[in-house]
Amino acid sequence: MMIFEEVVQRAVEETSGALAAIIMARDGISLSMYLKPEVVLDLETMGIEYANLLGDIMRASETMQAGGVKEVSLTTDRYVVHIRVLNAEYFVALILDPNGNLGKGRFLLRVSAPSLLKEL
Amino acid sequence: MMIFEEVVQRAVEETSGALAAIIMARDGISLSMYLKPEVVLDLETMGIEYANLLGDIMRASETMQAGGVKEVSLTTDRYVVHIRVLNAEYFVALILDPNGNLGKGRFLLRVSAPSLLKEL
Numbered sequence: 001m002m003i004f005e006e007v008v009q010r011a012v013e014e015t016s017g018a019l020a021a022i023i024m025a026r027d028g029i030s031l032s033m034y035l036k037p038e039v040v041l042d043l044e045t046m047g048i049e050y051a052n053l054l055g056d057i058m059r060a061s062e063t064m065q066a067g068g069v070k071e072v073s074l075t076t077d078r079y080v081v082h083i084r085v086l087n088a089e090y091f092v093a094l095i096l097d098p099n100g101n102l103g104k105g106r107f108l109l110r111v112s113a114p115s116l117l118k119e120l
Numbered sequence: 121m122m123i124f125e126e127v128v129q130r131a132v133e134e135t136s137g138a139l140a141a142i143i144m145a146r147d148g149i150s151l152s153m154y155l156k157p158e159v160v161l162d163l164e165t166m167g168i169e170y171a172n173l174l175g176d177i178m179r180a181s182e183t184m185q186a187g188g189v190k191e192v193s194l195t196t197d198r199y200v201v202h203i204r205v206l207n208a209e210y211f212v213a214l215i216l217d218p219n220g221n222l223g224k225g226r227f228l229l230r231v232s233a234p235s236l237l238k239e240l
Contacts, residue, residue: 049180056176057194060169067197074177077187103223 003119004032007092007112012036014108017100019079022047023092023116026054031090041095050083050093073102084109090120123239124152127212127232132156134228137220139199142167143212143236146174151210161215170203170213193222204229210240 008021012034020043022033028048035043054072061069072083080096082105092113094105128141132154140163142153148168155163174192181189192203200216202225212233214225 046184049184053177053180057173060173061194061196064166064169066199069194069196071193071195073191073193074181074189075191076181076189079186 002032003115005034007116008032008034011092011094011105011108011112015094015096015101015105017080017097018105019095019097019100021092021094023086023090024048024051025089026051026091028052043095046095047093050081051091054083054085054091071106073106075102082106082109084113086113086116087120090116092116122152123235125154127236128152128154131212131214131225131228131232135214135216135221135225137200137217138225139215139217139220141212141214143206143210144168144171145209146171146211148172163215166215167213170201171211174203174205174211191226193226195222202226202229204233206233206236207240210236212236 004023011021012018019039020035020041022043023031024047028051030044030047033043058069069085074081080100080102083091083093085091092109124143131141132138139159140155140161142163143151144167148171150164150167153163178189190205194201200218200220200222203211203213205211212229
């Protein structure tokens with residue numbers, strides 16, 4: 001199994017409440033994704049929305065001279081989403097249910113970032 | 121001291137690495153803010169950027185049918201920002217340095233939200 005598939009699957013399987021994970025380019029083309037077997041989500045469409053949102057956030061961060069964006073977490077009524085920026089082109093997003101373990105998911109994406117970066 | 125002033129000051133003073141906090145309406149008018157004495161930040165301008173960003177995020181969340189946005193955390197090279205949505209009109213944002221205790225700040229904003237809401 002390639003490292004990309006391995007990372008998204010492991011992030012989902014090892015984080016309580018995680019539903020899906022996706023590695024995507026900022027232009028909305030997905031590189032790898034994994035959905036928990038029983039979960040129904042339009043993951044690719046969600047990923048494209050996150051890609052757009054990340055663009056908005058990066059522009060706002062520039063305006064504020066806050067530097068590059070590294071991580072974004074988002075809690076809505078239905079989901080918790082954690083996004084880790086990998087480089088100028090790619091990001092990885094983990095989607096959890098509202099009671100999911102965001103801290104664990106964030107940790108797993110952080111520690112797997114270096115091995116993803118080596119392949120990107 | 122009014123509850124608004126109390127909450128922003130306490131969130132900053134009791135969170136390690138916190139720099140400033142602001143309660144703001146989504147139209148960019150601030151209700152209350154507190155900066156750590158030695159910190160220089162254009163907090164009002166940052167707040168307006170967050171208000172705009174929150175609007176973008178809320179629209180994306182609607183598009184994804186993910187429901188209302190409750191919390192947003194953002195890590196950049198220079199800051200960590202945690203935003204808690206209070207109601208349709210107001211939000212509170214805490215700004216930390218990159219090594220600040222995001223978990224503690226998030227907790228403090230969460231537990232103080234009900235008392236803020238009573239006054240809004």
